[in-house]
Amino acid sequence: MFNMISYIIFLTVSSYITVDVGRRCFQAGKSYLEYLIHDQEMCLTINRILLGCYYLLNLGYIAVNLAFWDRVSSVEEMIAVTAIRIGNIVLILCVLHYINIFTLYFLRKKLILK
Template identity: 80%
Template structure:
């Protein structure tokens, strides 16, 4: 019973975080990409590709996470396991976001040096 409650909490929070962060990064990413690339059509295309890859990667990680879920036997374990799994999702989102920003920045600098 605790596992099912833990799954529901984890899935609800993870989907909300994934969708909300993806939407915010998509909206804010438009102006960042336009600043870097100066081509609105290319920026929109890159932004959509990044959003699609972001959703696929995160939803895949969430699905794999469920496959390796520990058995939860008490309320304390439910809170602990669920919080750790949600924390991993948040950390992965943060790392992916900054990797994208730095990659685009360095690619822009490399293109302007030529």
């Protein structure tokens, strides 16, 4: 029973975080990409591709994460395991976000130098 409750909490919170962060990054990323690339149509295409890859990667990680969930036998363990797994999702989102920003920044610098 504790496993089902922790699954539901984990799926609800992590899916909400993934979708909300993706939507916010998509909106804010438009101006950042336009600043870097100066081609509005190309920026929109890149932004959509990044959003699709972002959703696939994160929702896939969430699904795989459920497969390796150990049996939870108490409320305290349920809270601890769920919090750790949600924290891992948030950390992965942060790392992916900064990798994208730095990659686009360095690609732009490389394009400018040519």
